[in-house]
Amino acid sequence: MTEQQIAQVLESQRRFFSTGKTLPRAFRAKALEDLQNAILRHEEEINAALKADLGKGAVESYMCETGMTLSELSWMRRHLAGLMRGHTVMTPLAQFAAHSFRSPSPYGNVLIMSPWNYPLMLTLEPLIDALAAGNTAVVKPSAYAPATSAVIQKLIAECFDPEYVFVVTGGRAENQALLNQKFDKIFFTGGKTVGREVLRHAAEYLTPVTLELGGKSPCIVDATANIRLAAKRIVFGKYLNCGQTCVAPDYLYCEASIRNELVQAIREEITAQFGADPLQNENYGKIINQKHFDRILGLIDPAKVVAGGNANARTLRIAPTVMTDVTFDDAVMGEEIFGPILPVLTWNSLDEAIAQVESCPHPLALYFFTSSSANRKQVLSRCRFGGGCINDTIIHLATSAMPFGGVGESGMGGYHGKAGFEEFSHTRSIVDKKTWIDLPMRYQPYTSLKDRMIRMFLR
Incomplete structure (x- = not known):
């Protein structure tokens, strides 16, 4: 037009x-x-x-x-x-x-x-x-x-x-x-x-x-989390629609002591949910176009891939991919991924994790997997983000009872x-004023009585 x-x-x-x-x-x-x-x-x-x-x-x-x-x-x-x-x-x-x-x-x-x-x-x-x-x-x-x-x-x-x-x-x-x-x-x-x-x-x-x-929505996991269930729910939220979801967990930020166990559980969940070869799964989607396909592939560092990493250029499919030993300086952390790549980073103290997340633009979503009520309270009180979940991913937007939106650079x-x-x-805001009475104190000339009446009402 x-x-x-x-x-x-x-x-x-x-x-x-x-x-x-x-x-x-x-x-x-x-x-x-x-x-x-x-x-x-x-x-x-x-x-x-x-x-x-x-x-x-x-x-x-x-x-x-x-x-x-x-x-x-x-x-x-x-x-x-x-x-x-x-x-x-x-x-x-x-x-x-x-x-x-x-x-x-x-x-x-x-x-x-x-x-x-x-x-x-x-x-x-x-x-x-x-x-x-x-x-x-x-x-x-x-x-x-x-x-x-x-x-x-x-x-x-x-x-x-x-x-x-x-x-x-x-x-x-x-x-x-x-x-x-x-x-x-x-x-x-x-x-x-x-x-x-x-x-x-x-x-x-x-x-x-x-x-x-949108933005880089973190998925934080501490050592008290239910690892198997966390892996299942993270895989669902991350790879739904091939990661092309504005509230997908953009990166996994886990306590260092559980990284290996969590990554192994995620690898097993990818197989359980998408099969041994996700590229052959008819219910696993594709990247929207060649431009985004090439962009996403450019974010994969083969030396850091521990799951997936393979792709089919003809069908524009990229397998669910996990990368470890990632730092905040890596290319994959420089932009919103919007694709099926899960970078894994680690922290040693929750204060460190919160400080790092808060140093970045406020994300559209934040996810925290924990069994600790104290840790939960700390993350929710100190982190600013649009919305999110405790012990799950993305489902917070699936209700008409709560608003969905971002904060800061996420919307x-x-x-x-x-x-x-x-x-x-x-x-x-409307005031429907009645006509059967009209209090005189707001009108001039002002008197000491009117002054006392105004002070009585406005306090």
């Missing part, structure tokens, strides 16, 4: 929003129901598209994409009435008599830009929150997942008129054209480099922005469930 065509779409959405048709609960509920039914109708097409783009099997596609999206839809439909309702707050005595309340209001016309690694879920989940909050939306899925983008465009067109929800496909030119427009809210999921660009463009119009980025804002509704709403 040209920039002029995009501007025309946005103008039609502004006109539609100004009619007030998106505001009633019945309209929002119908939109969510229609989207849910469309996803169910197109589940097989979604599976085929995710297989084509990322090599995902049907079970993983439902568990991590379709099912997660449907779960957010179900939650939002159940709670929509309560989320839309105003909430009464206490009125100060000095403002007697009045009713004070907080009231959510949609931003208006929103832009949702999504990435390629979970192309269905990370496009539709923020859209669900935006529509529940009463907005119109322009959706821009990633050009790196063309099959899934085409399915998204098809089901959105079946559900909604373009003046309400519209999908823009394409690459950098379309991204640039969209960012040149004035939206009322921008929601971006992706990498830091593009995130900074989004923020720069948004600043031109003082547009509020939600950024869901700003959060969504899912109530937090998602609020992220796409402006909460207005």
Whole structure:
């Protein structure tokens, strides 16, 4: 699409929003129901598209994409009435008599830009929150997942008129054209480099922005941890979607005394979960494209590989790989890996580990495996990160009851469930002042009596 065509779409959405048709609960509920039914109708097409783009099997596609999206839809439909309702707050005595309340209001016309690694879920989940909050939306899925983008465009067109929800496909030119427009809210999921660009463009119009980025999420393991279970859960979280998960454990940071035992358990778990040759496992996905395939291979130091390391250039598959004797100066520690490589580093004291993690940009996720309540308390109180798990990985984002988002360089804002509704709403503070009484103390001329009354009320 040209920039002029995009501007025309946005103008039609502004006109539609100004009619007030998106505001009633019945309209929002119908939109969510229609989207849910469309996803169910197109589940097989979604599976085929995710297989084509990322090599995902049907079970993983439902568990991590379709099912997660449907779960957010179900939650939002159940709670929509309560989320839309105003909430009464206490009125100060000095403002007697009045009713004070907080009231959510949609931003208006929103832009949702999504990435390629979970192309269905990370496009539709923020859209669900935006529509529940009463907005119109322009959706821009990633050009790196063309099959899934085409399915998204098809089901959105079946559900909604373009003046309400519209999908823009394409690459950098379309991204640039969209960012040149004035939206009322921008929601971006992706990498830091593009995130900074989004923020720069948004600043031109003082547009509020939600950024869901990434970072090097540590997985810390101490000597008290259940090693076998930790290995099982780390392997699941790290190699899901071939490591192309924003909250995947980026590196393993374990107590030196348990390193060998933990690494051996991880090697055994890789075989247990993916087979003797993961490259032949039809349910083990692939790297999104040649560019990222080459980048990830460039991070592997063959001298430090203790598991995996092999790849198939024809199928863009890289085996689950473990590297030991890694330092923070190695290339693999210089960027977010976003692939199936697990570097293993060690520490000798928990204070040392915490200090090292805190010296790095705040990660999107942090995972800590321990049986020590004291160690758990220490890590949670001293480490800053978006979200995470104790004795598991990645599952903290699989609930609509908690917000998901980053902090610092890993993002700003959060969504899912109530937090998602609020992220796409402006909460207005309103005082409904009664007319049957009017306290005189705020009006001039001021007297000693009025002064005493003000001091009595405001303390």
